Amino acid sequence: xxxxxxxxxxxxxxxxxxxxxxxxxxxxxxxxxxxxxxxxxxxxxxxxxxxxxxxxxxxxxxxxxxxxxxxxxxxxxxxxxxxxxxxxxxxxxxxxxxxxxxxxxxxxxxxxxxxxxxxxxxxxxxxxxxxxxxxxxxxxxxxxxxxxxxxxxxxxxxxxxxxxx
Numbered sequence: 001x002x003x004x005x006x007x008x009x010x011x012x013x014x015x016x017x018x019x020x021x022x023x024x025x026x027x028x029x030x031x032x033x034x035x036x037x038x039x040x041x042x043x044x045x046x047x048x049x050x051x052x053x054x055x056x057x058x059x060x061x062x063x064x065x066x067x068x069x070x071x072x073x074x075x076x077x078x079x080x081x082x083x084x085x086x087x088x089x090x091x092x093x094x095x096x097x098x099x100x101x102x103x104x105x106x107x108x109x110x111x112x113x114x115x116x117x118x119x120x121x122x123x124x125x126x127x128x129x130x131x132x133x134x135x136x137x138x139x140x141x142x143x144x145x146x147x148x149x150x151x152x153x154x155x156x157x158x159x160x161x162x163x164x165x
């Protein structure tokens with residue numbers, strides 16, 4: 001009834017204004033993500049009953065935010081914004097430390113977004129059981145202009161997320 005290509009998740013804009021790893025391994029960050037969710041089917045609506053966004057750097061969890069619950073009608077798009085701010089302990093091995101230093105030099109950070117979702121599909125007046133897709137987005141986000149270590153050579157490219165069931 002619902003295939004992974006029927007609902008499209010995309011990060012269409014991102015702003016990273018702070019991303020500093022201190023000597024005590026605390027990573028301070030401030031990241032804003034704008035997402036779009038598109039239901040391309042004309043015959044179904046989708047009830048989002050649980051929606052949480054989590055960001056990772058080097059496979060280490062930085063933070064999570066709850067997202068609003070909503071209904072996505074047929075052939076429609078919903079726009080959402082997620083704000084991640086704070087600090088967390090990040091332990092990097094030698095290879096990961098080198099990747100972090102490379103990211104610092106380029107001013108572009110490889111950050112992963114995972115969306116934890118439960119939704120139900122509505123067809124006519126029938127509602128299905130809850131489904132739990134796996135949604136992952138592999139992002140390359142430049143440090144914003146005016147931030148420390150910003151080189152201003154890279155703009156964020158809209159990124160389509162991978163959806164699996």
